[in-house]
Amino acid sequence: MYLINGTEVSKNNFNSPIENLSFWRGDGIFEAIRIHEGFLFALDRHLKRLERSAHKMLFNDIDFYSIKKDLQKVASNFTQGYVRVIISRSETFENYDVFIFHQKPVEIPDYYSLETQLSPWHPGGDFSLEDNQIIGTKSTSYALNVTQTRLAEQNGFTDALLLNRNNIILEGPTFSVGWIKGDKVFIPDLNLGILDSITRQYINLFGTNNLLKVQESRVTVDEIYEMDTVFVISTAKHGKFVNKINEKTYEPSPLLEVIQECFKNEIKAEKLSNS
Numbered sequence: 001m002y003l004i005n006g007t008e009v010s011k012n013n014f015n016s017p018i019e020n021l022s023f024w025r026g027d028g029i030f031e032a033i034r035i036h037e038g039f040l041f042a043l044d045r046h047l048k049r050l051e052r053s054a055h056k057m058l059f060n061d062i063d064f065y066s067i068k069k070d071l072q073k074v075a076s077n078f079t080q081g082y083v084r085v086i087i088s089r090s091e092t093f094e095n096y097d098v099f100i101f102h103q104k105p106v107e108i109p110d111y112y113s114l115e116t117q118l119s120p121w122h123p124g125g126d127f128s129l130e131d132n133q134i135i136g137t138k139s140t141s142y143a144l145n146v147t148q149t150r151l152a153e154q155n156g157f158t159d160a161l162l163l164n165r166n167n168i169i170l171e172g173p174t175f176s177v178g179w180i181k182g183d184k185v186f187i188p189d190l191n192l193g194i195l196d197s198i199t200r201q202y203i204n205l206f207g208t209n210n211l212l213k214v215q216e217s218r219v220t221v222d223e224i225y226e227m228d229t230v231f232v233i234s235t236a237k238h239g240k241f242v243n244k245i246n247e248k249t250y251e252p253s254p255l256l257e258v259i260q261e262c263f264k265n266e267i268k269a270e271k272l273s274n275s
Contacts, residue, residue: 001074003100006066014101022088026141028096029053030086032103033071034235039271040075040083043068045198049138050085052196056137059087059096070100081105082235086140106236113244114172114230115157116221117148123193124164125218135193145173161245167220168192175234176200177242179219179227180253186227189216199233199263206262212255221246229253238263 002014022028031046040046047068054062067085074083086099121144123135152160161177162170169188171177176197178187187203188194207214224230229250230242239259241252 019091027089028140032082032084035075038076042198053137113157114161115152117160119162125192149173175232180229180255184213186217
């Protein structure tokens with residue numbers, strides 16, 4: 001199912017002119033939301049982040065209420081997968097189009113390995129959230145992210161793990177990261193310039209609700225080698241165990257199952273409250 005500005009179109013007509021700024025400048029924002037039997041998990045959180053991205057990228061007069069209804073309309077036709085929304089700048093700064101479509105489930109390999117890579121394009125903690133207007137924007141300019149994934153794949157890894165200039169762990173190209181030591185769960189802080197991941201928000205929520213002991217932290221590559229377990233979180237991955245970082249292998253902590261169960265229970269609770 002494909003919608004452009006709320007109007008359903010065929011797949012052949014679901015396209016954007018090459019002159020659009022989103023195409024040749026990457027001038028757009030987006031969200032991807034997971035479907036659970038027609039229900040969109042964390043929809044309001046995703047829309048709130050989309051609104052923040054729109055503000056940061058100077059998109060004005062966007063009808064988020066209509067976008068929400070269109071997202072729900074598309075999701076209602078599917079039991080699984082994702083609904084993506086892209087707000088795409090047109091040929092002029094003042095105009096934009098809203099593209100919404102269904103994406104099939106992403107296949108996640110059982111064995112998950114990460115290669116650490118320096119990411120000179122990333123804010124990496126050089127600026128605080130208060131200092132910089134655009135930090136944390138979920139923009140469509142993902143070329144550098146995807147390139148780092150491809151570099152890792154060429155070296156035999158599943159994906160990349162991004163570092164700042166001081167070798168501090170940031171995030172993955174398309175996911176957030178966390179680690180476990182003893183009975184505590186750790187996640188990087190947002191002032192590192194990482195995306196305000198929705199699943200990262202839930203890790204903090206589980207901590208607030210005393211389901212987990214959660215702490216924001218900064219660690220280097222050498223320090224993460226000393227952790228019990230490392231995991232990734234994203235729309236597609238609700239606590240995916242990382243088998244290996246570079247040449248360091250890990251074992252899954254029992255806490256990881258608790259994290260995964262927390263997500264399952266949260267999805268059930270939100271679905272029930274919205275029924």
